[in-house]
Each structure stands twice: as C-alpha cells, then as structure tokens.
Amino acid sequence: MSEHSTEISDEIYFPRETNALAVWAKANEDDYDVRAEKKATALKLAIQCINDGTLSSVDGIGSPLSRKIKDHHGCEIFEMNSHWVETSQLWKCPCCDRGKFEISRMGNKGQILAKLVIHHDHIEDALKAAFNKVFVERGTEDPTSTGLALVERMAPAFSLYAHILICEDCNNADTAAKKLLTNSGFDVRFQSFSIRQIRQFIHVVNNVSHSISKLSVLSLWEVVEPEYKARMKLIYQVAKAAVTQDYWYEKYPLGVVAIPTLSNGYGRYFGLELVSAEALSHEMAKNNIVHSSNWSRWRTESKKLGLVPPDNYLAMLLSLPGCAMMWRELESAWKCPICQRSKFEIVKFESNKVSFVTHKPTWSSPLWRGVKIICAGCCSVVNGMKSELRKGFEVDLGATFDCITPDELRSIITARPHSFPLVDKRMAKELVDRWVSK
Template identity: 25%
Template structure:
C-alpha cells in the first residue's frame, strides 16, 4: 500500500497477546475487559485479585447501565463468598422466540419443495418480532437470575415459554448496590396474571400463522441467482486493501484473541475449604475383597476402572471410598460425571455464534469416573432444589466442595454454597442449552439428508437442497450455504449416533 507521497508502506499487525494492558483501550475503546482501569480499580476496592468477568461485561463500555435495575457497573459487581469479584452481564431473550422456532421446524420437516422451505424460513424471521414481547437485551446477572427464580418458584402457574420483560423484572425486584436482588413473588405473580391473556393471544397468533404458511398461503417468490450487493462501504474497501497487504489476517483471529484477553474466569470452582473431617474406620482386607468382588461382577464402571483407579474429583482410591451405610453395611459405587469441554477453535466459534452462542461455547461433553459421594453432591441438590440446574456444577466445583476429602467418610458439603455456585455458573447453564440446541440442529440436518435420499436424491443433491435453503434464508452466497451444511454434517458425525 502507498501513502499520499507514493511511498510503499508495509503493514504489520502486532499479536494481541504481546500488547500491554494500556494498549487495549486504543484497540477496542468501548470494551471493558480485565485489563481496563475500572476493572483494576474495582479489584482494588474489593481487596481481591480473583476475577470472574464474562464476554457480556467485556463487550460493553465502563458506564453501561442495566435496563432493568438501572445500576451502573460499579453498583453491579459483587464479591462471592469465596472472594471472587463477579462481573457478569447476560443476554435476556423472550422464550416465545423458541416457541416460534419449534413451530416452523415442525412444518418444514413435512415439506420437500426447497423454494417453499426458504419462504417458510423467511416467514419465520418476519413473524418472530411480531410475536415476541420484547427484544433480546443485555441485562445484569442479578436481574437475569431474578427472572429465573420467579419462573422456578411459580413453575406450576407460569407457562413454560413465558419470559418477564426488563420493565416487568424491574417491578418485582428489590435493589441494593453490589448485592443480589430480593424478589417479590406476589408482585411477580400479579404481573404474570396481567400479561397472561396477551401471552396466550401471541401463542395463538403464531400457531395460526404457521398453519397458514404451511398450507401455502403468503407465498413470496424466492429471487434466483446470487444475492444483490449494494454500494461499496468505506470499511469494506479499507479491509480489502489491508487484506492484500496482510494475506493471512484471517488466521490471526483478532476478535477471538481480544475476547480471550478481556474475559476472566477465576470464579469457577472457588469456595471456602472446610476443616478436615476425621477419617472413618477403614475396611479390613477381607471386607474390601468381598465388596470388590461383588462390584467387579455387577458394575462395568467398577470393573473397567481398574485396581489403581482414583476418583477424578476427590482423588480417593477404591478402598478409600468405602464407607458404612446407616445399617452398618459397607458400600461403594463408581459413577459417570459429565464435564463439558469448552470450544477454542476459532472457526468453530465463528460458526457456532452465527446461531447465537454466547461467550461460553461448549465443544463436547466429557465423561469422567467419580465416587458415589462426589456424585451425590449433584444428586442431593436435585432432591433439595429441583428447580436449579445441577448440570452447571463443574468438576472443579465438586472438587472444591469435596476437599479436603476424608477416607471412608461421606463428604461434608455446604449446600448453601452449592446453590451459590449454580447461580454464579448461570452462563454455563445457557451454554449447555445452546450446545444441546446445536447438537439437535446438526443431527436434524443429517436426518434430513437421509430423508431426502429416501425420495431418490443422491447425497450431493440432498446436500445442495439443504445448502440452498440455508443460503437463501440467511442471504448468503450458495457456496456459503453448502459450506455451512457440510460443517453441520461434520458436527453430526462428531456427535456420533443419535
């Protein structure tokens, strides 16, 4: 590239990881990551070096204000019992949107006409804003938690797809700086009662429109050929010139690098460690041999774990997890625990976020072997609070709760802290739901290919059919639709048999 004097100018892009914290505000001036002056000042004000700051927080400026509780960031941050500064903002969306998606998925599976399927997808996109009670909005984690608490408390009264709007949440919360909100459940019940008729009317409207579109009404011809391009934008021209000078700029994955440098997750699994419990009386060699033989003959997990197995959570051996039941009988079990691996591949992250993935993106579940006492932490939480998502307890959470573990004794667990951990891991709950939706979407594409092949189409024709629909629905080039279809099919293969 040449400057105004005609001299050739070389361009270099410094690695984000090599930049100082002072450089980051110049690169992303409206970001508020772990490197910002305000974040560092808040850590000093709360006298901690432990930080849990998510992408929602990092992607907004320092003076951001929650549309529900009207608190600024300095009033939203709070210290967890384990001394971690929590800086979380969450995307709050109307679950009527999910209801409309399901309606149209059902009618599209009955249609073999690619043009009509594209019309259905576009009609779905036009209908959703008419059905939703509010736009997707970023709110503080405490307001998002308040919405969830009410829907769990009143789950027998409130319809599953109902979501409180930001202004409705503001009407039933009690606000304090740097604290979780109090909730007025009676006020929330009254709000639901007032909104129920409008909610039902929207459900009825969406259902009727889906049936009309499925019956071929509201047809709109799909434009053939490639998508239209408007007037060139200055930013696009500048990026193209930059791309010519730095051909592998896409390999730098600058967006992902900035996000990774901006967020912090010191809070995962942090808790206060209890004092060590006195060990129980260990089994004799004969007692252990009897139980070991029994479990080896009846439990595949016990047998497959081997003699040198240790719990992935509390590190106790097979002999150390034995303990007496209330009836005095020796008992021990090995169970599977599902941990979630986070996605780090930039290409995968980009494609997943095309469909609404958040700052935490799950790549795949990973199953580990844990003892009965570690597994019971999640099981007992489900018994005590079935409304809480026990899946969000990470292995690190369980490890902190279980340790210091004691041989031949059940873990002494603070279940108030367990509930706090679930609340602090709200982003992980959203990520699990998004991963399940992504898995379902990929498997549905595979099933659709199989269905189309049964109608006489070849594998390539079936792929092209689906790629055409994706491209036209998203206003992409046809090649982009084919590439996205191939990726979804690869994902379905990675997930294995349904």
C-alpha cells in the first residue's frame, strides 16, 4: 500500500495478535454444530409454545388464534405472510382497528388470507423521478456524483408519514383510492394516503375486504391536492439543485470505517463480542484523570436576560408537540407555584425559537407532594443544587427534590420574565454548606 492510498487495512480495526482473551474465547466458543442444534431446538420449542397457546407474542398456522380462524371459515389452508407470523396474536390494525381474527378472510383460491403489509409513502420514487426529469429537461452533460445521495437522504423529510404495519385490506384500499382518482383525471402517481386519511373513505366489515366511498375519496382529495402539488414543486426544486450543484454529500474513501468503536459493533471478535463496551469504558474511567467541573455555577453565575417572545409566539409554541402538550395541560390563569410567573412569562425566546417547559417534582420527596407542576426555570435551580451536592461534594441524596424545600427555593430566587431566575448567592451557599456539614 502506498503512502497516499486511501485504503485502510482491517488490521487497524481487527488486529490478529494472540492474547489471553482471544485464546479463552476460542477455547470456549460453541462449534457450528452446537450452535445449529441450539437454534433448531429453540425453533422447535417456539413452534410448540405457539401451538399450545403459551407463546402469543408471535403467531403461526397452529396457534389457538389460527385454529379459531380455521373453524370460522371452515378451511384448513392458510396464505400467511411473515409479518403475520412475526406479530402478536393480539395485534390490531392501527388503520381499521380490526384484530387478526376479524382481518382474516377467504381468498379467491379457496385459502384463508392472513397478511399484514408495511404501508409507506412513495415520495422517494417522486424524488428520483424528478431527478431524472431534470436531467432530461436541462440536457445536462455532466454527471453528478453526490446528487442522487442527496435525493435519497431527503426522501424522509418529504414523507407524509413513517412506515407502518397495517392489514392488507387497508393497504389495498389506498391503492383503490388512487386508481379511482386517476380514473377521475387526477395525477396521483406519487400520492399515498396516511392511515388517518384511509380511515375517512373505507367501509369496514369483519372478515371482508374494505369497500371505499368514492364521494369520501374525492372530498379528501380536494383537501389533500394543494399540499400534494406543493410537495411536488418543492421536490422538483431539490432535484434541480441535486443535478446542477455537485457538492451535497461527500462519501468517505473506500475502506474508511466511519466510527470504528466497540459500542458501534466494530472489533467484536476474539472474545470482545462478550465484553460490554459500556462496562469496559466504565472500568477504564476509574483510573482516568478527570478535570473537576465547576458545579457551583448555578448559584455563582447569572444567566442573561431573555427576549420577549413575538406576537405569534403561541402559534410557534403549539407547533412543537412537547411544548404544546405542557401548555395545554395548564389552565390559562395558572402560575408557577414557586416563582409566581404566568404561562406567558415562562415562555422563552432565544435564537428565533420559542419554548415552554414545565416539570413535575418527584413524588417520592415528601415536602414536594403538594406541588404538582413548576416551571423549567425553578427546576433548573433544583437540578443545579442537586448536581453540586452529589458530584461536587458527594453528598448522598435521595430523590432530586430532596435537596431543597419549596419555601427554601422561593427564598433564594428572584423571578424574571422569559428568563432563568436570579439566584441569591449568599443564601444559596448557606443551603449548600448546611448539607455539606451534615
């Protein structure tokens, strides 16, 4: 290998030297026949447990559920796919809400259909189609080495929903709806309806494939079409950039392993497959030099004053699922029981981002049981004190909120709108010293 070669030998990551761990692992490893025998036994036992009803987290032709399905349909022949086998016998379709028994139905070849499928958006196909369309329209002569990688990486960002397992009938209903729209003159090549949308046009009957409502499909499309067209336009612009600008994604040279760490699965050979990466790092850390952190910063340094949120802060905040949930959990007149700030005063605005965060004190701390929810600012003071006591002074605390009472917390802070509270340095130090001297 030349000094300029980009290839990296496996020896760097998996050195072949002999060591006590490797020798021990070799002497104690199961040979191929033993492993194969164990797998065969496990499979045999799994099938036995499925059939006798003691294992319901997976399914099979001989399960109690399958026997019930056979009796219902008066048929012994199954057409059962792997998704059906690998899911619980108690599974329900998240789209039509039918269980496996209700989903099962007779096929046109005299068999029981037992099929579940992964429903997914087809937006990656749209991106690739747009990628090729740009090449044709612009007559681009220069190939792109990074454009397709950009397209593939961008696909999830444009997807209407994540992959989800549903029954075959619901998936077929999606296909039927798109065919109906195509026959009605609409271009829906890359459209795929979400389970929430599919529910709006299917008619659900147990042990029968879904029928769809033409009127409901057309009404839904009237709502969905503008969004679909907007996505298609945006996708085309991304594809155009991918074709005309070749600097979107840099692949590593052949042979480079990006993250060759034990915890990432590399080097798990010669006995190291039996070693926990976390446990190994923990053991090594015992003899490491660790620079001590300044755990007193929560009480010695004041955080800067926050900005007033914009007029449309609520629209921004309610667009964030976590913040929205916490905001809606509290009535409009609610105030933090510690700092007495209103909901609006608790909203933070920084770097054009809004946030609203609350915290529920630890129930196991007796003095806090009367306090249901406090703001994140007050909670940050509690967490700061806890960290200093535990990590700075190795004080043995119980729960986090055991380190300070509600009244003590009120006494050491001064509330500020849209900002973390000011902490009284002298009083906070007295509280810490009191714990340390115990």
